[in-house]
Amino acid sequence: MHAALNNIRVAFGPLVAVDDVSIAIAAGEVHAVVGENGAGKSTLMNVLFGLIKPEAGTIEVEGVARNWASPQDAIRAGLGMVHQHFMLQEEMTVLENIVLCGEPVNRFGFVDFNRARQKLADGFREHGIVIDLDATVGGLAVGQRQVVEILKMLYRDARLLILDEPTAVLTPQEKDRLFGILRSFAASGKSIVIITHKLDEVLEIADRVSVMRGGRLVSSGPLGETSKDRIAREIIGGDLPPPLKPAARTPGEVVLSVRGLRAGTRGWVGPLSFDVHAGEIVGIAGVSGNGQAELIRALAGLAPGVAGEIMLNGQPVDRLDVGGRRRTGMSYIPEDRQRAGLALGATVAENANAGRDDVSTFSRGPFLDRAAMASFARGLIERYRIKVAGPSALASTMSGGNKQKLVVGRELARGTPLVIAENPTWGVDIGAIELIHAELLRMRDQGHAVLLVSTELDEILRLSDRVLVMYSGTLSEPIEAADADRNRIGALMTSRTDAALRSVA
Amino acid sequence: MSGRAERLMSGDLLPWIVMLAWILAILFGLMLLVGANFGEALSGFFNGAFGGRRMAYLAATLSRATLIVGMALSVMISFRAGLFNIGGEGQLVAGGLVSALVAILLPGPPLVVLVAAILAGMAAGALWALLAGVLYLYVGVPLLVGSLLLNFPIRYIASYLVAHPFRDVPSGMLQSHLVPEATWLAYFPGFRLDIGILFIVATSIFAIVYSHTTVHGYQARLNGLSADFARTVGLPVRKLTLQTLAMSGAIAGLVGAIAVFGMHHRYIDGMLVQPLYAWTGIIAVLLVGMIPWLVPLSGLFFAALQTGAAGMERAAGVPKEIALVMQAVIILFVASRVSGAILSARSSGTRGGDDV
Amino acid sequence: MFDLLFDASFLASVPRFVTPILLAALGGAICERAGVFNIGLEGMMLGGAFFAVVGAYFSGSPYVGALAALLAGMALGAIFAEFHLRRGGDAIVVSIAINLLAAGMTTFLLRAIFDVAGAFRDPAIAGFARVHIPVLEDIPVLGPVFSGQSPLFYLSLALVYALHVFFLRHRLGLRIRAAGENPTALKAGGVNPLWVQAIALLMCGALCGLAGAQLSISNVNLFVENMSAGRGWIAVVAVLLTRGRPWPLFFIALLFGAVDSLSFRVQGLGLPQQFTDMMPYLATLIVLTALSWWRLKRQS
The missing domain is CATH 3.40.50.300 (P-loop containing nucleotide triphosphate hydrolases)
Structure with missing residues (x-):
């Protein structure tokens, strides 16, 4: 299936997540979209799948301009997406998970599970997939859960598959199995988009690579016309930082x-x-x-x-x-x-002081010493370069990275x-x-x-x-x-x- | 938590105006239904809430507000700590019952008896709340349901005690004997309002100071914002839980004692249950999103709503139960705007979400 | 004494008390499975009880009464959905408001419509006739239990099985379970979990409304202020204990209903009424405590 995103722009408040990006996905190709966390690649694919409405730009599928009201529209048009965090019902069986939202039903709305079984059996043969349809998903290993996600799309005859960081939680062996299935899909004419930040995997499976950085498209072209080093430089916008060398050590007590x-x-x-x-x-x-x-x-x-x-x-x-x-x-x-x-x-100060062993450092008798709490928080903010309005700002106003720096700073300061x-x-x-x-x-x-x-x-x-x-x-x-x-x-x-x-x- | 207050006050006014319009439309719809005269109803409402001969109705409003604000403070202290103690009613009944019985049974100088009775009432309220807390912490009974279900046994125990062993039989009513007259709380001069309200003013100040400035209040609040967080950073969660519940129950017990010594001078079956003081206290807290200094005002507002409704009934024949309907309507509209954060720990099932 | 307690007429009275708790709990189970924490069953039941009387009084038919109760419950469910799902109010807060709204509305309308306070009884309130099942009714013990009950009792039994199949095999049942377990996944599949939850709330309201009808036009033919008297809370406990599974729910409701019925029964034995009134709540608390304790032990 051929699809294209033209001049897409997405903003969350003041933050521009995707800025005037256009990419095309050809039928039967494996297209890798790479970039650091926050580069906008997931956001872009969420636009393609109808989870996010773009501020500007158009979506084109099989040469027809489309406007998704919801993912349901995209699914009906033949798109499927495997999210980074699996979208599975742990207490349900594999089969129930697969048919969910696309149930084959009789006149009274009861689900015809046998019809689903027959349909799946064909796909199993074609792509060499083995799984127990009656197993409960909660008991499956991560690699198997990935297979369930893929089966959901196979079941709905998706012709364009988007996979968001599909290997993040897989072992190298499970990854090989996944790539085998994906190659089989591509061979049968399906288009596959892989969002990833792992370069080795890009080199292993992609036909075409698009690199994103800071919400913009840096490059897009066939894998043969680029190199690992060039992609890496495009991702980080410069040369790689030197690896941290663990110093020689003598372990103590x-x-x-x-x-x-x-x-x-x-x-x-x-x-x-x-x-x-x-x-x-x-x-x-x-x-x-x-x-x-x-x-x-x-x-x-x-x-x-x-x-x-x-x-x-x-x-x-x-x-x-x-x-x-x-x-x-x-x-x-x-x-x-x-x-x-x-x-x-x-607030940041309230978070920073929680868990300090000696309460007396930020209190007088039963009362809080707000000034001492704020000055401690200010210390962490400076030391860890935390971007926040100040000690009295709510913790929820910080970005993910700054939140984490506050947590790390608080714990290490002890x-x-x-x-x-x-x-x-x-x-x-x-x-x-x-x-x-x-x-x-x-x-x-x-x-x-x-x-x-x-x-x-x-x-x-x-x-x-x-x-x-x-x-x-x-x-x-x-x-x-x-x-x-x-x-x-x-x-x-x-x-x-x-x-x-x-x-x- | 003044940040939330600011957001409540400032920001986009339009939704609040729309909300007010909805609430008023429902109010007028109900009045239309019973064919009431709007003008009479309105003047009846204000007279019932703030007027009367020698301000008698204002006194009634303040007297009711005493109990509602007291219960609201009790609830607020629990809720801010993330403890869904909705069994305030049981704690209130326990406090009222025990303080009345102590005053009836204990001989001694009136002041000593009064103080002992109030302390006993507070202890009883605290114990009843602790019972829910122990079931929650050590047995795994959800606090919400456990505290609520404990309302029923104490209600019937109290009812039995004033119906049989301690009944004032000659009165013909299900009620205890009067507590000694010397222990009754005095009225303000020239005003039918007892000094119980002073206890609640003091409790309000305590609760506000406690919530904003003490280490205990700070730690309890962290537990309320995220129980996972409080546990992870090693706060003494169990101790905080039990102490907070005891505090909350003690305040409810105090309110029960004030109702006995200030208003009824005895324990009457159902006197603390039927007026729904505890539930009104809960919604008074929810109305203002648990912001401490607003809670007394909110409690006063609901008290005025109830006495005002009684005034409407006298003046325009609108059933006074309209107050209960309007309370529910107000909470429905307002709760969806301010209380979202209360249960964030329970309702946020998803992880992450902070990163684009 | 045991003869007196457990004779045939006691057994025959059990279904009367089981039915309202079971119906409300089945409604609660739908919400529980859909991931809506609904502790407003009490209010939905109370609303149903009142409107059952209104319907039965003005139409002369208990079926119209039951329909009115069902619609009243659904209306409360719709209000719940509007304020919880669409406006984002907290489920507990909205539940509390629903309970207060029902308490206020029923007393207000009691005076506005019938011009009485406290209770309304009138011969014109058409109650359900008992359903007598030929042959079965002649069998000792079983006969009086399973024959001669209100139609709502048979409905509630059928619903236990129906709900079981519904969750397992019906499209909506499957989606309700998904909305409860992982709504994000349901959304990613293209189904809006909020709509599924709204439907669950309507179904829950309908069943709670019928539970109320059982109280007011089946057990007795009258409406009393706050007539649900905590049964909605007992149903909430039943739902929590069984996590909304229909069959376990049936047995818990049976137990709670039997105690309710027993408490009525032992009033004749000279126990103070306050103690017999307390029994259902105490039993609920004890079962809740015992099962919570057992779960805690099993976990570690």
Whole structure:
């Protein structure tokens, strides 16, 4: 299917997200749209799919100008979109998810599931897809969920597929399987748009590449006419920053020691045992949902473990609540800054001072010392270059990156022996990523122990001195930074340690 | 939270005017329905709320406002902390009942008896709220439903006690004996208004100061804005919850005691339930989006609405229940404008959303 | 004593008390599954009870009464949808307003239409006749329970099964579940979850209205101020405990209804009325506490 976006402009208030962008997608091609977070590529594709109405510009499908009132119009015209965060009903079965919103019904509105099964069977044969239609989606691995998303579009005969960061949560092996299906789709004449920021994948699958930066289209052309270096320069608008080199180190005392920890519902995660020393960053890699959240909640005291022991600074902390553990020497940068990291309805100063151990530093008797609170917040704002009106502005007025800098600043300012960072750069701009990474390295160099849990393999490899891989509730043996390579970790992310080692060896 | 107040006051006026037009249209529609004379109704309303011989109706309004504002403050302290204690009615009944019984049973100098009775009433209210809190924290019963359901047992217990063991049988009514006359709260000179209102003025000042300037109020507010956040940064959430509920319940208990010693001088079955003081207190808080200094004004407004409606009934034959309808209508229109943030922690199911 | 409690006439009275709770709870279940936190069941029920009397009084037919109750409940559901879904008011706040609105409206209209305060009873209020099922009614024990009940009782039983199938196999049922679990996904699929939730609220209002009709023109033929008397809250608890699953809901409603009926029954045994009146709420609180406790234990 041929589609084109002409002179599209989208603004959110004063922020221009997409500025006069035109791209064309040919039938049967895989078209990669690349750019940093916030470059406007998702916004542009949301316009194509009818989720956002552009301020100016036109959409053209098969040579006809279209004006979507809602995604339903786009779907009817043969478009389909897989969003970065899967749009699935976890409690429903695969089949229910696939037919939802396009149900084959009889006269009284009852769903004819058998008709749907027959229709899907054809597509399964053609593209080599295997999945249990009666499984509950909540129990599927991430790669399988992606397949469900793709089946939703196949079921509705979509001829143009938009995939937003489809590999962000996939293991290398799952990614290969996905690309196989996509190639089969393209071969059958469907057009595919992939939004991504991973250059290797662009080189692997794209026929045509469009690069966006700051809401504008930088270039658009066949893959053969460009190069990896050129795309990279176009994405960041200059040369690549030098990679952060982990300094040589001598690990100190054990700060965090975990032995036989079991966590999660009925202790499905574990038993886990590992140490984190002063002056090192230990990275826990893995696909999201393999028990990282449960491990962190158990460590932080948000949901105490079922069994095992946790020693912090040589003291057992199993029986302490969150506050007690923090006072013993723990800081925690949560993944979800919107709810756990900040109270968005409170001011920056109120957020900055929450969780400081010594209440007397910002109070007089039972009363708050607003001036002391503001001056502490001002310190963080300056130190972390947070863009905000001031300490009395509401936290909700900050952008994502600035929110995250406030969370990181607040936690690191506590200067505790242990810092737990959970996806600390999730969805923030590149400037904030650099700052946060530098701060974590600085903490390490000053002798703090850092436990970094991240689903971004690049982040793990860039910062960690040792890497542990989490899969299905268990941890691999530690891998020294020098020995850590992408393929080996990728294999560990998809299967049990021993099996993975064998397959790699 | 003056930022929200500013947004409420300034900004686009048009929607507020449209809203007012809707509310007035519904009001006139209802009056049309019963064929009332608008002029008579209007003058009856203002006379009923603020007039009367020697300002008797104004006194009635203030007296009612005392209880409504008290309940509103109780609710506000819970709600700001994110605790959906809608069982204020039970806490109010517990306070009124216990303070009346203590005053009837305890011998001693009147002032001592009065103070002891009020403190006992506050303790009873606090305990009843704590019961909901314990069920919530340690058993997992949602506070909203738990606190609400606890209204019923205490209502019937109170009803039983004044119907059987402590009934003033000769009166023929379901009510307790009178509390000693010496413990009655005095009236302002020349005005049928008891000094209970002073207790509530003091409570208002306490609640405003507490909400804006204390460490406890600050931490409770953070819990109200995001319970996840409060837990993550290690605030003592359980302690805050129980202390806040106890405070909230104690204020409700105090209101019950004021109703006994200032207004009825005994416990009468249903005296604290039927006028819907607790529910009116809740909507008074919601009307002003939990902004502390506005809560007393909001409570006064609803009290005037109710006594004014009674005046309309006397003057123009409009059933006074019109007040209840209008309260609901006002809350419907206003709530969708100001209360959106109350439950942000519960209703925001999606993550992210801050990035383009 | 047990003979007195559990004789046939006690059993025969159980359906009368189960029906209103069950109908309201089924309505609540639709909202729960659609992701609308509706604690305004009490008000919707009360509105239904009043308008059932209005309809039955002026038409002389209980069916018109039931229809009026259904429409009144739907009207409240529509108001809920307008202020919660379209104007973005908080569900709890809107629920509280709906409850107050129903309480105010019914007392106001009671005086405006019938010119009485407190209660309205009149022989002209046409109540439902009992449905006698031949053969079945002659079977001991089962007969009096399943025969001779109000048509609304049979309707509520049928609805338990109907709702079960509806959620599992009907297009709208599927979409209601999706609106409750992941509305963003539903939206991305091209279906506006707000419309689905609005329909759920209308259905909920209709069922709560019928629940009210059961109270006013089936159990008795009169309307009393605040006649729902907390049953809507009991239904809310039933919905919360079962997370809106029709079959478990049926059994919880059966339990709560039986206690309600029992409390009526034991009044004759010399217990103070206050204690018997308290029983349904206490039972609800106890079941709620026990199940919450059990869930908490099971989780860890």
